[in-house]
Amino acid sequence: MAQTEKFVLNMGPQHPSTHGVLQVQVELDGENIVGATPVMGYLHRGIEKLMESRTYVQCVPYTDRLDYVSAMNNNLGFCMAVEKLANIEVPRRAEYIRVICAELNRIASHHVFIGSLTNDLGSATGMIYAFRDREKILDLFNIICGARMTAHYIRIGGVAADAQEEFLRDTQKFIDYVPAMLDEYDRIFTGNEIFQARMQNTSIITKEDALKYSMSGPNIRASGIDYDIRKIDKYGAYGDFDFEIPLGKQGDNWDRYIVRLKEIQQSANIIQQALDNLPEGPYMAKVPKVLKPPKGDAYHRVENTRGELGFYIVSDGSTKPYRVHIRRPSIVNLQALDTMCRGMLLADAVTAFATIDPLMGEVDC
Amino acid sequence: MGTYFEIDKLELLKAQFDTAEFDAEANEPAIYIGKEQLLDLMKVLRETPTYSFDRMSCLTAVDYKEYFEMVYCLYSRRFDKWVTVKVKLDHDNPEVESMTQIWEGTNFEERETYDLMGIKFLHHPDLRRILMPDNYDGHPLQKDFVPLEPRIEGGVLTWHKQKSSS
Numbered sequence: 001m002a003q004t005e006k007f008v009l010n011m012g013p014q015h016p017s018t019h020g021v022l023q024v025q026v027e028l029d030g031e032n033i034v035g036a037t038p039v040m041g042y043l044h045r046g047i048e049k050l051m052e053s054r055t056y057v058q059c060v061p062y063t064d065r066l067d068y069v070s071a072m073n074n075n076l077g078f079c080m081a082v083e084k085l086a087n088i089e090v091p092r093r094a095e096y097i098r099v100i101c102a103e104l105n106r107i108a109s110h111h112v113f114i115g116s117l118t119n120d121l122g123s124a125t126g127m128i129y130a131f132r133d134r135e136k137i138l139d140l141f142n143i144i145c146g147a148r149m150t151a152h153y154i155r156i157g158g159v160a161a162d163a164q165e166e167f168l169r170d171t172q173k174f175i176d177y178v179p180a181m182l183d184e185y186d187r188i189f190t191g192n193e194i195f196q197a198r199m200q201n202t203s204i205i206t207k208e209d210a211l212k213y214s215m216s217g218p219n220i221r222a223s224g225i226d227y228d229i230r231k232i233d234k235y236g237a238y239g240d241f242d243f244e245i246p247l248g249k250q251g252d253n254w255d256r257y258i259v260r261l262k263e264i265q266q267s268a269n270i271i272q273q274a275l276d277n278l279p280e281g282p283y284m285a286k287v288p289k290v291l292k293p294p295k296g297d298a299y300h301r302v303e304n305t306r307g308e309l310g311f312y313i314v315s316d317g318s319t320k321p322y323r324v325h326i327r328r329p330s331i332v333n334l335q336a337l338d339t340m341c342r343g344m345l346l347a348d349a350v351t352a353f354a355t356i357d358p359l360m361g362e363v364d365c
Numbered sequence: 366m367g368t369y370f371e372i373d374k375l376e377l378l379k380a381q382f383d384t385a386e387f388d389a390e391a392n393e394p395a396i397y398i399g400k401e402q403l404l405d406l407m408k409v410l411r412e413t414p415t416y417s418f419d420r421m422s423c424l425t426a427v428d429y430k431e432y433f434e435m436v437y438c439l440y441s442r443r444f445d446k447w448v449t450v451k452v453k454l455d456h457d458n459p460e461v462e463s464m465t466q467i468w469e470g471t472n473f474e475e476r477e478t479y480d481l482m483g484i485k486f487l488h489h490p491d492l493r494r495i496l497m498p499d500n501y502d503g504h505p506l507q508k509d510f511v512p513l514e515p516r517i518e519g520g521v522l523t524w525h526k527q528k529s530s531s
Binding site for chain 2: 040041044046048049211212213214215227232233297299301308310312314322323325327331332334335364365
């Protein structure tokens with residue numbers, strides 16, 4: 001029998017399937033993985049430090065650049081933390097518009113997930129389908145705020161501009177299209193035999209492991225743990241809506257895919273309810289031109305598309321935050337990568353990277 | 366929305382740990398604890414069935430110039446409760462017990478706090494830099510931080526103190 005020697009393979013930072021500049025040092029025994037160490041920092045921009053020298057209002061665009069495929073959710077997290085610190089009451093209409101945008105962005109982010117996953121598994125066609133539908137959402141953002149990805153639409157105290165008739169009409173059109181879209185995905189990917197064989201029973205994260213590594217978001221729900229900040233905290237207007245939390249069974253790659261697919265439908269349900277009950281009124285609270293929150297600290301968390309996104313802000317009573325800490329779900333979830341890859345074949349590592357769905361802008365901050 | 370830990374339970378903890386303190390007047394008072402008793406307090410918070418704070422939601426440090434402050438936001442999934450634990454650390458030699466001994470998932474967050482703020486975590490399994498280059502000498506989130514100058518020396522990227530500009 002041939003003797004094999006342990007071998008360390010560097011995947012990334014310029015590998016197409018690591019989704020950005022993630023470097024993973026994969027330790028191999030033949031073709032079996034015996035360890036995987038993520039190496040980050042290639043996209044570190046020091047956003048936490050930069051925020052200390054900007055006013056609260058100037059900080060908001062930086063949050064767009066954290067998780068750049070779900071910018072609205074990041075805006076929401078930061079703005080809600082500042083509102084908690086400064087005791088700003090947000091008008092009801094603004095809360096609803098925020099929910100519509102955040103959920104649209106969640107769908108768009110899951111499109112990127114599905115697109116890049118299928119691309120990594122060798123189906124470049126799949127990517128085109130998912131990105132075609134994502135384009136529809138980006139066009140909606142273009143209508144409402146003039147930007148497609150780095151939206152900077154949710155502001156401290158409300159939203160930047162009122163939702164126009166055109167936006168509401170086109171959003172309704174998109175929501176009506178969602179069932180047909182999911183049906184198409186089922187026919188193209190979900191039913192595909194190769195796709196199923198690559199995903200089922202690979203890279204299992206058990207309930208215990210998911211809790212041990214403090215995972216959050218769709219990754220922990222795929223392991224069967226009911227943990228969704230939207231349901232637990234009911235922040236913003238989320239308490240008004242009726243929606244389910246899809247759960248996986250065993251926490252393999254397949255469950256992580258199915259959970260996200262089902263989440264798209266749930267997000268669409270939330271948007272439908274928000275559109276039906278959209279209250280009239282102002283879209284922006286009265287926020288002082290020079291915002292000086294009282295001395296103190298506040299921690300606020302929201303459910304972004306990757307999990308539990310928290311902002312811890314310390315105010316010293318001046319116009320600039322004394323310290324901002326961002327609890328990013330992607331970097332915490334990455335801790336499970338070693339457990340996921342261990343014992344798998346090298347080809348399965350690519351699937352594991354894709355389904356854990358790290359976004360380097362957020363990991364490196 | 367989860368609610369904050371009850372005052373009477375905070376009183377119980379205060380009786381149990383002699384270095385524990387909290388501001389009874391404040392709205393959501395954080396528990397301040399001496400760094401020697403931190404690990405024991407955290408074990409009590411996590412393991413006592415009537416507390417069961419099973420999630421470390423946020424772990425970070427703040428530089429207050431005279432001292433560092435570690436901030437731990439804990440969440441209990443079972444009772445839907447929050448509590449904030451804070452520890453003051455000496456500015457010259459910031460050292461604290463690692464929470465990986467109780468919550469393994471704090472590994473990367475502690476590495477980040479070490480990298481950017483310079484807090485040393487005792488009994489951490491793998492305390493290395495995570496975001497900054499390995500040969501970087503400095504901790505950017507400290508308030509008196511001065512950026513280092515990059516230079517290529519013998520094909521290797523090295524970092525040097527800036528010459529004082531006149």
